[in-house]
Amino acid sequence: MAFAEPRMPATPASTVAFAARRPRRVLPGFGLSLGYTILYLSLVVLIPLAAIFLKSGELGWERFGQVVGTPRVVAALELSFGAAALAALVNTFAGLLVAWVLARYDFPLRRLVDALVDLPFALPTAVAGIALTALYSPNGLLGSLLEPLGVKVAYTPLGIVVALVFIGLPFVVRTVQPVLEELDREVEHAAATLGASSGQIFVRIVLPAVWPALLTGFTLAFARAIGEYGSVIFIAGNMPMRSEIAPLLIVTKLEQYEYAAATGIAVVMLLISFFLLLGINALQAWSQRRLLGVAA
């Protein structure tokens, strides 16, 4: 119960806006559910991850700096995080569109399309990588179309983004879709009868409601893409300083039996990921509070 902290009743000015953040806990079971959550989290995630931090500690600060400060590692980290962010951004827009279409419109084969969205998860990442490389290589179906245009996808950083878009695709769709399905449509209808345009309805009513889910989806797609290995190595080309992702460098270190150095790169990736995710989650919590205030 270390987190339990009595809060002063909200000041009158913010009472309405912060109605959802009630200072007292009405629902029972807080200790039990938080305790279980933290226990399971510790067993499955925190203790195993602690092993990484301890192992990298064997390096000592100086060697740690040497391992992660080289231009090659820095370039790989930039590529991994940059490509992941770009892919997650693509998936945020496309995912919202797909979720909207699936949740709101009826069209032939809608169920089948709905089912297809999960497929990137089910397909082993190596297969995804091979299939995408087959499509986008210069002799592939899409690659041969893009080649005359001067666009090279396979064996370039662009190929990495394509692979990451593929593996992250279900995240945004599947976080936004249930929210859209549960969303009360009568509000939209009411707005429509009051003369709001569909654009206005989307921006004023739908977007605020799905915004937290959208941000969650972005976060998940982004997080998933940062560490992805299996699908990327087939399509990336893996050229040092250009198309070499950070997880590949970890494998390289392992291949030299340098476990501590491998965990050193892993620790840097983890810390960057953690703080990026923390930032996004804090942003989401903040916008959630703001939106609730607006809605009330």
Next chain:
Amino acid sequence: MNALHAPRRLVLWIALALLGVIPVAAAAGQPVTLLNASYDPTREFYEQFNAAFAADWKRRTGDTIVVNQSHGGSGKQARAIIDGLEADVATLGLGFDVDALAVQGHLIPAGWQKRLPYNSTPYTSTVVFLVRAGNPKHIHDWGDLVKPGVAVITPNPKTSGGARWNYLAAWAWAKSQPGGTDARAEAFVKTLYRNVPVLDSGARGATMTFVERGIGDVLLAWENEALLAVRELGAGKFQIVMPSQSILAEPPVTIVDRVVDKRGTRAVAEAYLRYLYTPAGQALAARHYFRPRDEAVGARYAGQFPQVKLVTIDQAFGGWRAAQATHFADGGSFDRIYGVR
């Protein structure tokens, strides 16, 4: 999803799961089993070899033996054994990885390579060029690989054992040229890697890039892999070019002492490795495009394996440990040619 029943269903699942796990654990004790942890290109060979050995063992001792197989990249397999994969026998791609079993894992004695004939390598291979049919870019020797406009496919030596053989073969050729020095060899290899458009992480990935994706004019490959690729992936589409000089690739084998002593399988594991040296074992190796050590068997398959000048890793590089430190460790020659520290 009838959520009301979730807790009850969970109990059922856990019970089922335990039922599933226990037999797996219990089944380990029954017939005598061996686990051979090997590298990628030997799958087809050991599949047949295991059956032949089991039949031979049954005939000689009356005992049934099951040999299980595990395949992966050579370095990855060595790591798995060090981390506790209970392999009775390790048959890896290069001596460096077997050395790791001794140095990193203390699983085998340091003098492991002297325990079996021919440096503990019952079969060998070498590095050859696989080119597209008709050899349109006229690639005949290592010198042709650095010409402008020639795209060379070879995997990343940092992650692939096979790629290290390729790299060292190129280095050894350059150094053996008139006026060859280490500096010239490094410059040659650097130019060569400028012609490499893709660095796959493993040897078979590189083969697929060359064969299926149609990338590159020449694939540097083990002879056994090149012969297999020609047979499996497209006879008539590719041809093998033998350079003027190459490297004697020695994939070594060893029993894993700590494991066989724990499991009580030393005798059968040793018999398994010795069977590799018998005419039957040698013939199987030759049939799977590995160069046999046995001269009589070698003579029968001579047409398959053209004579070529081969340097060994011990002569040219002073053994695997020195080669690894000079070329593939961080800051080694491979890092230098990519201008990275």
Next chain:
Amino acid sequence: MSVAAHLPRPARGLGRGFLVALALGYLALFLLLPFGVVFAQALSRGLATYLHALTEPMARSAISLTLTVAAIAVPLNLVFGVVAAWTVTKYDFRGKSALITLIDLPFAVSPVISGLIYVLLFGAHGWFGEWLAAHDVKVIFAVPGIVLATVFVTFPFVARELIPVMQAQGRDEEETALSLGATGWQTFRRVTLPNIRWGLLYGVLLCNARAMGEFGAVSVVSGHIRGLTNTMPLHVEILYNEYNATAAFAVASLLAMLAIVTLAARAALEARAPELKRTGRTTGGHE
């Protein structure tokens, strides 16, 4: 709803067609084509070869191992996901963002690393390595290690799926139920669960699909022993590396179809209990 049905719906006609076409085009490019490649390759040597690839003993053992692993990992993460989402959305406490971030973290961990952590813990030179060896307990390079790696990789799915849904709902309904005399458990069962069923279902489906398809982490801890510790994704890799792309893609297509089957199960569920599908009731509670 009858009133609503007569109202003009937003984004009708041209805009709607355009949006549908855009979404389908995107899916076709990024989803359908890669899958087309998989199925085309799988069937390239005829149906008999395809079926043989799925029924030979090594494939069968890989399929049963994958099902076993998913059957253990998914329920564990299902229970955790519901409790964690409940905790995060129904109570206020300090450090909530940090807790959510920690739940997300396994996503950001490279599969290479998610396998490595168990090697560092349970490997021969790991923290518990000696103890395990002394008691002859195998964790990595055996089924328990594969289960652990799968649990880790699929850890966030259910929780992360539920959190936005529960957030959108707020707590008023639960609080009302309590004030009417329901116990905490009754409130959860009767009020919360019906509200989150779609999110829960999506979460479980995703968790399951990912559990069956995970490659990287499992590859590190499996040991790749044929017939014993190869899951379906590992079997796919082996086949591909044996230049048997047809069989590799056949097994991969089976994984793809498993995802479709789970979705079909969902559709059947909806058909059987139509009242489960959107009842039109207000769920937000903040209006």
